[in-house]
Amino acid sequence: MSQSAIDTESSSLVRARQVFDTEIFELSRLRDRLDAAFEEAVDSVRHSVEAGGKVIVVGVGKCSHIGDKIAATLTSTGSPAIALNSLNALHGDLGIVKDGDTVLCLSSSGETVEMLNLLPALRRFDIRIVSFTGNVRSSLARHSDVVVDVSVEHEACPLALAPTSSTTAMLVLGDALAMTLLEASGFQPEDFARFHPGGSLGRKLLTKAADIMRPRDQMPFIAPSTTVPDALDAMTRQRAGAAVVIDAEDHLAGIFTHGDFVRAFRAHGPEISFLTVESLMTPSPVCIEAGQLAVEVLAVLKKHRIDDIVVLDEERKPVGLIDVQDLSRIGLF
Known part of the structure; x- marks a missing residue:
């Protein structure tokens, strides 16, 4: 030049x-x-x-x-x-x-x-x-x-x-x-979605949590008494970054994520193999409902700085799991 x-x-x-x-x-x-x-x-x-x-x-x-x-x-x-x-x-x-x-x-x-x-x-x-x-x-x-x-x-x-x-x-x-x-x-976001139904923007705004969530048959469910190695096995089988912890009545007890594992390993080292997820999971995690818009899900994830979120039905039982990659696939993240 x-x-x-x-x-x-x-x-x-x-x-x-x-x-x-x-x-x-x-x-x-x-x-x-x-x-x-x-x-x-x-x-x-x-x-x-x-x-x-x-x-x-x-x-x-x-x-x-x-x-x-x-x-x-x-x-x-x-x-x-x-x-x-x-x-x-x-x-x-x-x-x-x-x-x-x-x-x-x-x-x-x-x-x-x-x-x-x-x-x-x-x-x-x-x-x-x-x-x-x-x-x-x-x-x-x-x-x-x-x-x-x-x-x-x-x-x-x-x-x-x-x-x-x-x-x-x-x-x-x-x-x-x-x-x-x-x-x-x-x-509200749903009002904006109603006024913008066309094109890629409309598709993004009208998409609901139920449309993108991982359904129950693809979710790793574990009990509070599950050991960490077994929890990791369940997550690996379902190719998920988190496992949903439920009690005997199928109610949500917590969530155990890959991040929880990393933090626990740093604290306990090899002894983590003998621990159960009950002491390591996040109890009462942030959740959403299946009918909420995907843009609302994104807002919740950003607000709480989390990568995975549990979807609940009307009875407050877990029916789905969403992570940031699910939102990325529809162009929201």
Whole structure:
């Protein structure tokens, strides 16, 4: 590689990092000045959705593209939303707006002509207008019920012309709005799965523990009195990394994993051959139910930092076993 190519590459990396630094700086400024106006925006959307309404997102130019993404994120996380083209809105598309909706207007300047032309028509409806704008004294701000300041000091564009930091700020603020509403509404993984049934994502989200677990006839069951060598034999026969310990009534007593064996061997050495699993197993282990989603199983494994988990039926008896490799096969791990 020539010296000029190296210099060009170095210059490109420097420029790229400057873009990152500028936009991160502006996002930090936005985060620090979030105030009651953002809470009002959340409340407005929440009240609209709870009353059967929706969010109408309006933007012009680059803000229109940001609006498309915000509307899509809101819709997929439980807050119905639609992006409205400001020009087409004045030629029939206003029919999508209903009393009780919240209109989210996106405009850096707050003086975009297409946006301002739309405001009188919107005010004919019983709606609330929330604006994300970089100019809190703009015409848009004056005609809004809630104004959230998304102003930036510097665009990442070296010419200070292309919307960069400003559109990133709007995008992240939209994500913050959607995630706050998601949490406030009690949105759960199964809700997300219901809204995303298609493709590989849908398959992953709709998969339940019962679909991927190792069934009873492939599980190594042992009693508390089983010796360590016999427990290892049972695990080897079933090619499992853990053995399920059950009592005389088939109820779960504990789990004995390969990790338990390693720790015990380090502590007891060869004498481990004479020990039973009762003193080495994990009693009352973390368990899940067969009907839980695979994504929930993954969350439990990560939370408790374990590799194997027992699946219980309605009577709290072990009916399956899942390890991280089972989740890896469906692309969740």
